[in-house]
Amino acid sequence: MTIINNPESTGSATTEMLAAEERLVTKEGRKDFWRATFSCWLGTTMEYADFALYGLAAGIIFGDVFFPEATPIVALISSFATYSVGFVARPIGALLFGWLGDRKGRKVVMVTTITMMGLSTTLIGAIPSYASIGLWAPGCLAFLRFMQGLGAGAELSGGAVMLGEYAPAEKRGLVSSIIALGSNSGTLLAALVWLIVLQMDKETLLAWGWRIPFLSSIVIAAVALFIRRNMRETPVFERQKKVLEEQRRLALEQGRKHVAEVDTRSFWKRTKAFWIMVGLRIGENGPSYLAQGFIIGYVAKVLMIDKSVPTMAVFIASVLGFLIIPLAGYLSDRFGRRITYRWFCLLLVLYAFPAFMLLDTREPVLVIGTIIVGMGLASLGIFGVQAAWGVELFGVTNRYSKMAFAKELGSILSGGTAPLLASVMLSYAGHWWPIATYFVFMAGIGLVTTFFAPETRGRDLNLPDDAI
Known part of the structure; x- marks a missing residue:
């Protein structure tokens, strides 16, 4: 028997062994856990x-390859528009x-x-290139x-759901943070590849060198697909599948329509958790x-600092991420999802204006340090907490679809358009202060959202309803 008594958790108490713990009792179940963990890490990588390859390429290369006739700022805007x-x-x-x-x-879905x-x-x-086939x-x-975004829209949330539904409740934050480790591994890999590629002379780099990172990604995809x-x-889904099969059997016996119709209509019945996830995202x-x-493009194209400086910063931050991410996951298990997330958002609010001041010094050490701190807070730490919290916010009935859609809606309202809007702001204002204000605004949305979000640490993931 596993009994979880966490007074701050919504619906966390249960007298039945949780699905993940039940599977982990067996040797085969533990093998399944490690296989799923490696698969999710590799897929997110x-x-x-x-x-990250595209983000670095958009800031450093794509303006010259695909928009060679534009001015530097217009080329940066065009590159981030396709981004x-x-x-x-x-x-x-x-x-x-x-x-x-x-x-x-x-x-x-993961396959x-x-x-x-x-x-x-x-x-x-x-x-x-543009020189070969024009527009x-x-x-x-x-x-x-x-097409890349179409698949990615379900990949990240799918990995988080899979890890969360495999993990024991008391270590769900730490285990789910592996999703963030995957994102960090991918960023690290991209930065490492670009550091190598950027050693080429400019003519070779623009002719064919930039293609190497993209073509080589097929190797990771093949391994992940095999696993x-x-x-x-x-x-959790296996247990839910048994429940659905029983419901369908009863529905057929009583002459009612397929029970799946009820599940479809229930998607928008309760939306508080959905909008909380959007705000957190x-x-x-x-x-x-x-x-x-x-910031990578700003440093390389506008401040005209050597391209290896921001790339090196991304690389160092990614290495440090292997410490920051599991620590953030552990802290969320120890102190709760809400308070850990809140501190990261607050630190991001305080980071924005000093960051751009330091970037404008053009001192390589300060520039590298500024990028590392920004990535450490936003791309690594806060992301390490988000995976478990997102999975626990939703009930099993529509967890994947609600969580994935909420995350991607939040992304398109923030991350997807942020580099483009920031480039436009820079073009019109000629200064970084509107961008820093924009940065504070988005981090502030996350901070305010934590005051409306429930604490879900240790919640039973087979509960059908959302946490709020």
């Missing part, structure tokens, strides 16, 4: 390598694959999304970004993509 296309596709992918994941299982993302990223490396080049780039095809469904995703997206 793939997703964030894709997006935003992927975020437009993500909510669509979240709804489509989230619905499928709630009804057919987590595994089938599909890794395939889509792997192919899209690889093909970006095969697009001819078709940025057109192809935008299309592949859309996922041999992965078992989560213990804005507070993390907007500052995150400004810290590791826009």
Whole structure:
């Protein structure tokens, strides 16, 4: 028997062994857990390598390759405009694959999304330049970004749901933070590859060198796909599947319509948890993509600092992330999701204006340190807490679809458009202060949201209803 008595948790007390604990009792169940954990880590590594590769390329390379006739700021805006296309596709992918994941299982979606993302990223490396095919080049780039975003819309939430539903309740924050470790691994991999590629001379880099990181991503995708095809469904969904099968049997016996119709209508019955997740996501995703997206381009293209400086900063931050992320997950298990998340948001609010002041010094050491702190707070620490909290906010009936759609809606309202809007602000204002204000605004949304969100630490994930 497992009894969890956490007075701050919503619906956490149960007299029945939780699904994850029941599976982990057996040797085979523990093997399933580690297989799923590695698979989710690798898949998220793939997703964030894709997006970090594109973010770095958009700030450093794509302006010259796909928009060679534009001014530096216009080229930066154009590069980040195609960057935003992927975020437009993500909510669509979240709804489509989230619905499928709630009804057919987590595994089938995880196999599909890794395939889509792997192919899209690889093909970006095969697009001819603007000099070869003109406007078709940025057109192809935008299309592949859309397909990449379609798969990514369900990949991140799918990994979080899978890890959360596999993890023992008392270590759910720590285990779920592996999703953030995957994102960090992807960013680290992308930064490492770019550090190597940037050693080429400019002519070689623009001719074919920039393609190497994208083409090589097929290797990660192939390994992740192989593991996922041999992965078992989560213990929480297996238990839920038995409940649904029993409900369907009773419904058929009583001559009623398929019970799945009730599940579909219930998506919008309770929306508080949904909007809480949107607010939390804005507070993390907007500052995150400004810290590791826009600031990279700002330092390289506007401040004209050597391109290796921001790339080195991303690399160092990613290395430190292997300490920051599990620590954040542990703190959320120890002290609660809400208070840990709140502190990260507060620190981000305090970070914005001093960060741009330090960047303007153009001193490499200060620039590197500023980027590292920004990524450490937004892209690493806060993200390490978000995975478990998001999974616990929702009931099992529509967890995947609600969580995925809420996260991606939050992303498109913040991270997906943040680098583009920041570039436009810089173009019109000619100064960084509107961008710093924008940064504070988004982090502030996350901070305020924590005062309306419930503490969910240790919640039973087989409960059908949302936490609020």
